[in-house]
Amino acid sequence: MTITTDSPLEERLIALLRHLGLERAHFAACMPRDWVGLLSAHKNAVASLTLMCPMGIELAPLSANPPPVLIVTGDQGRGGVEAIRDGKKIAAAELVILENYFSPPWADVIQDRLDSIGDAMGRFIEQNGFGEAKHVTDGASQSGQCAGITYACRGSGEPLLLMPLALSPSQWQPLIEQLSQKFCVITLGGAHLGMVAHLETRAQSSYMRVIDQLLDELQLQPGQSLLEVGCGPGAIVRRLAARTRGANPIVGADVNSYLMAEAKALAKRDGLDGLIDFQPGDATALPFEDNRFDCTISCTVMEEGDADRMLGEFVRVTKPGGKVGSVTRAIDLPRWVNLPLSAPLKAKVDSAALFGGNVTAQGCADASLYQRMNQAGLLDVVTLPSWASHQDGERLEYLRERIIAQLTPAELAEWQGAYERGKADGTFFVSEPFHCAVGRK
Numbered sequence: 338m339t340i341t342t343d344s345p346l347e348e349r350l351i352a353l354l355r356h357l358g359l360e361r362a363h364f365a366a367c368m369p370r371d372w373v374g375l376l377s378a379h380k381n382a383v384a385s386l387t388l389m390c391p392m393g394i395e396l397a398p399l400s401a402n403p404p405p406v407l408i409v410t411g412d413q414g415r416g417g418v419e420a421i422r423d424g425k426k427i428a429a430a431e432l433v434i435l436e437n438y439f440s441p442p443w444a445d446v447i448q449d450r451l452d453s454i455g456d457a458m459g460r461f462i463e464q465n466g467f468g469e470a471k472h473v474t475d476g477a478s479q480s481g482q483c484a485g486i487t488y489a490c491r492g493s494g495e496p497l498l499l500m501p502l503a504l505s506p507s508q509w510q511p512l513i514e515q516l517s518q519k520f521c522v523i524t525l526g527g528a529h530l531g532m533v534a535h536l537e538t539r540a541q542s543s544y545m546r547v548i549d550q551l552l553d554e555l556q557l558q559p560g561q562s563l564l565e566v567g568c569g570p571g572a573i574v575r576r577l578a579a580r581t582r583g584a585n586p587i588v589g590a591d592v593n594s595y596l597m598a599e600a601k602a603l604a605k606r607d608g609l610d611g612l613i614d615f616q617p618g619d620a621t622a623l624p625f626e627d628n629r630f631d632c633t634i635s636c637t638v639m640e641e642g643d644a645d646r647m648l649g650e651f652v653r654v655t656k657p658g659g660k661v662g663s664v665t666r667a668i669d670l671p672r673w674v675n676l677p678l679s680a681p682l683k684a685k686v687d688s689a690a691l692f693g694g695n696v697t698a699q700g701c702a703d704a705s706l707y708q709r710m711n712q713a714g715l716l717d718v719v720t721l722p723s724w725a726s727h728q729d730g731e732r733l734e735y736l737r738e739r740i741i742a743q744l745t746p747a748e749l750a751e752w753q754g755a756y757e758r759g760k761a762d763g764t765f766f767v768s769e770p771f772h773c774a775v776g777r778k
């Protein structure tokens with residue numbers, strides 16, 4: 338099997354299985370993009386599928402003779418409600434509901450509910466064993482990279498491939514010791530999987546126009562330093578580093594060590610290592626002295642924690658006269674879905690509520706950003722709400738899937754006709770709104 342830069346993820350996963358001497362394995366994932374293609378094209382390779390706090394469930398590949406499925410989800414928030422609703426539609430699915438648990442993509446679910454998840458997964462995989470084992474005798478020789486996917490194997494038993502857990506800070510780490518007592522646990526990573534792939538895809542879309550607007554407003558001069566807090570896999574700091582080529586000291590900070598490791602690998606891939614200093618750091622207690630940076634920015638981070646504390650920290654580490662800028666999602670504004678639909682369906686698919694939720698109680702994903710920036714003491718706050726429009730690519734597909742997952746069968750039939758026409762004549766696009774502001778300290 339030849340893997341090229343265009344090879345889809347499922348072919349990469351099959352190449353990895355073969356590389357490891359495997360025909361089948363148990364899989365555990367969170368994001369549909371990681372498992373849908375594999376299950377659609379290579380169902381026999383999937384002995385069982387565990388969906389951990391799924392960020393959406395695609396029902397089609399699970400409708401005809403699917404493998405056994407275990408769905409673990411919190412019962413709070415949009416993701417939990419949707420996972421429970423969709424899980425009940427899958428005949429082969431066992432549902433484990435974590436009571437009183439909010440499981441947005443950044444939930445540290447394994448760390449938070451270790452015992453119940455460990456027990457449920459261990460039992461489920463044992464019950465659905467297929468009688469093939471893999472033995473890892475030399476831990477050091479069992480990690481590497483194949484087809485652009487990094488892997489690390491531990492333990493002996495039926496192979497269990499763990500795909501990344503969205504933005505979870507601890508990922509699967511707290512559970513690996515326990516699972517590796519019974520199974521050969523193979524942890525996967527790299528730019529083609531999980532939230533890294535998701536955010537890299539977003540960074541190839543017109544989301545970057547929203548970001549460019551923010552960067553332009555900073556008017557960064559040669560020699561001035563910039564901190565991006567919550568840089569994730571680092572698409573924004575890489576973009577800036579590629580433009581400034583060392584003329585500006587650039588620091589990327591994030592609380593998630595898995596994403597930081599991936600960010601370093603991606604910077605190296607792009608020949609930018611040495612131009613970006615990646616540092617672990619919590620936005621609510623940044624490990625930097627007062628007045629250190631000329632500019633401090635965050636992009637879709639203030640949704641995930643205490644927004645005012647974060648802003649306070651951004652202001653603290655910025656020099657007097659320096660700039661603080663932030664982009665957040667805008668769950669208080671409707672989308673624009675460009676299809677000729679009946680008025681009720683158009684209102685539903687455009688509705689802010691369809692994409693709402695996934696914001697912590699003290700987070701910010703609305704126009705309160707502007708007031709918060711004023712209250713944080715920033716001056717001359719420039720307000721730049723703007724839209725990212727998607728006419729093609731993976732981001733459009735992601736948004737389309739999220740919309741159709743929430744339609745009734747009658748709405749879906751109407752949608753499908755309009756969608757086919759809009760796709761054929763090139764007029765289908767989805768625009769999503771963001772709030773953005775830049776102020777001076």
Ligand SMILES: C[S@@+](CC[C@H](N)C(=O)[O-])C[C@H]1O[C@@H](n2cnc3c(N)ncnc32)[C@H](O)[C@@H]1O
Pocket residue numbers: 443504536540566567568569570571572573590591592593596618619620621635636637638641642
């Ligand atoms: C949606 S991603 C955005 C990544 C990047 N800024 C971009 O726009 O592509 C949110 C990022 O914020 C990080 N994050 C969330 N809470 C944080 C905190 N308290 N301190 C630092 N980083 C945080 C997450 O780990 C994640 O990498």
